[in-house]
Amino acid sequence: MSDEARVVRIVPNGPVMVQGPVRIEMPDGTVVESDRFMCAICTCRRSKIYPLCDTSHRRRQRAKDDESSTTVTVQAPAEA
Ligand code: FES
Incomplete structure (x- = not known):
């Protein structure tokens, strides 16, 4: 693990910016x-x-090409 603190920035009325890569575990698994x-x-x-x-x-959306720049991988919850 790095000694440097991970940067997390809160954007007013927007998202929380987190240095990637990230793995987000949702409540449903x-x-x-x-x-x-x-x-x-x-x-x-x-x-x-x-x-x-x-x-x-x-309030206003950017052009559609903004959405294509995100790489997302979703994994199903592990079976018990
Ligand atoms: S914070 Fe919800 S869409 Fe950006």
């Missing part, structure tokens, strides 16, 4: 992974790719 250098975690719950931010928190 699914896992969402992103290998991006900086990952935006949705806090508004309007994202179509929740728990990752798709900029839906903004």
Whole structure:
């Protein structure tokens, strides 16, 4: 593990920015992974790719090509 503290930045009325890659474990057991250098975690719950931010928190959407830059891997929960 690195000695450097991981940077987490809260964007007012927006996502929480976390240095990637990240592995997000959801309450239902699914896992969402992103290998991006900086990952935006949705806090508004309007994202179509929740728990990752798709900029839906903004009043106006950016062009569709913004959504294609995120690499997301979702894993089903492990069987007990
Ligand atoms: S914080 Fe960006 S879509 Fe929710």
